[in-house]
Amino acid sequence: MTGHLHVVEKNLSPGATQAQQGACRLRVETLAKTFAGHAAIEDVSFDVHDGEFVAVLGPSGAGKTTLFRCMTGLLAPDNGGVWIDREDIATLRDRSRRRLAVVFQQFNLVSRLSALDNVLAGRLGYVPAWRGALRCFTRADRLLALECLDRVGLLAQAGQRADTLSGGQQQRVAIARALAQQPSLIVADEPVASLDPNAGAGVLELLRGIARTDGVGIVCSLHQVHFARAYADRIIGLSHGRIVIDGPSSEFDQAALERLYGHRDSAEPESVEPTT
Numbered sequence: 001m002t003g004h005l006h007v008v009e010k011n012l013s014p015g016a017t018q019a020q021q022g023a024c025r026l027r028v029e030t031l032a033k034t035f036a037g038h039a040a041i042e043d044v045s046f047d048v049h050d051g052e053f054v055a056v057l058g059p060s061g062a063g064k065t066t067l068f069r070c071m072t073g074l075l076a077p078d079n080g081g082v083w084i085d086r087e088d089i090a091t092l093r094d095r096s097r098r099r100l101a102v103v104f105q106q107f108n109l110v111s112r113l114s115a116l117d118n119v120l121a122g123r124l125g126y127v128p129a130w131r132g133a134l135r136c137f138t139r140a141d142r143l144l145a146l147e148c149l150d151r152v153g154l155l156a157q158a159g160q161r162a163d164t165l166s167g168g169q170q171q172r173v174a175i176a177r178a179l180a181q182q183p184s185l186i187v188a189d190e191p192v193a194s195l196d197p198n199a200g201a202g203v204l205e206l207l208r209g210i211a212r213t214d215g216v217g218i219v220c221s222l223h224q225v226h227f228a229r230a231y232a233d234r235i236i237g238l239s240h241g242r243i244v245i246d247g248p249s250s251e252f253d254q255a256a257l258e259r260l261y262g263h264r265d266s267a268e269p270e271s272v273e274p275t276t
Ligand SMILES: Nc1ncnc2c1ncn2[C@@H]1O[C@H](COP(=O)(O)OP(=O)(O)OP(=O)(O)O)[C@@H](O)[C@H]1O
Pocket: 035, 036, 038, 039, 040, 058, 059, 060, 061, 062, 063, 064, 065, 066, 067
C-alpha cells in the first residue's frame, strides 16, 4: 500500500486530490460521538472541496451512519464540529440549510406526488413558507425543476407518481430534487444500497457528473468497494469510529482493503477489482 493512504493525523485533508484546490465545501473537525460510553466516532477530521466526490467506506458498525447524521445536523456531536461553506452546521437555519442536500438510501420521496412535485420540494428553501405550503411555485422554479429532471434522464416521467417509478428512477428523482436545491454539498447516505448493480452504477455516474459540472462537493457512504474505486475521487475508510484510510481512490488496493475490513476471509467478501 502506498504511504498516501496511511496519513491521517493532523492535516485535515491528508488524501488531497486535485479537486481540493477549490473552495472548501465541507469541513469536519475532530468530530466525536459516544453512545452509552461507547465511542461511535472519535477524532474524525477531513475536508471536502468543490467538485470532489468522496466515498466513505467501512465495515458494519464503523460509524458511517453516526458520521453522516452529524454531518447533516441530525445528531449533535459530543466534540468537534461540521462547517458547510465555512458556516457551522449547528447554526445553519432555514435558508442557509438549502446549501446542504441529502440523498437517502430509501429515496424519501412523497409517493403520491409526481416526480416534478417531488423535485419542486428542493425549491422550498427559496420560497416564502406560505408559497411552499400551497405548492405555489414560480415559473422559474418549475422550469428549473424540469431541467433537473431532464439532467437525470426523467423529463418524460415528470407527471408520473413517484411510487410508480422503479427504485433507480426514484433515486434519480431524489437526485434531481437535490440538484433543484442548487447546493454546495450533497451528502448521500448509501444511495445505491437498495438498487441493482446497473441502477446503482447509473446513480453514482450521475453524482460524479454533478460534482464535475456543478462544482458541488459530494460525500457518499458505500458498501461496495468496486463502486468507490470506479466513481469516487477519494476514499475515506472508517474503522472503529476512526479514519484509518484517506487517499485517492486509485491508490485503494488490496492492502488498503485488508486494513479496512480485516483479513480477506472476514467482514468484507469483496476483492478489489481493476476499474476501467
Ligand atoms: N443511537 C444509538 N445508540 C446506541 N449506540 C449506537 C447508536 N447509533 C449507533 N450506535 C453504535 O455506534 C456504533 C457505530 O454505528 P453506526 O450505525 O454509525 O455504524 P455504521 O458504520 O453506519 O454501520 P452499518 O454499516 O451497519 O450501518 C455501533 O457500535 C452502534 O451500535
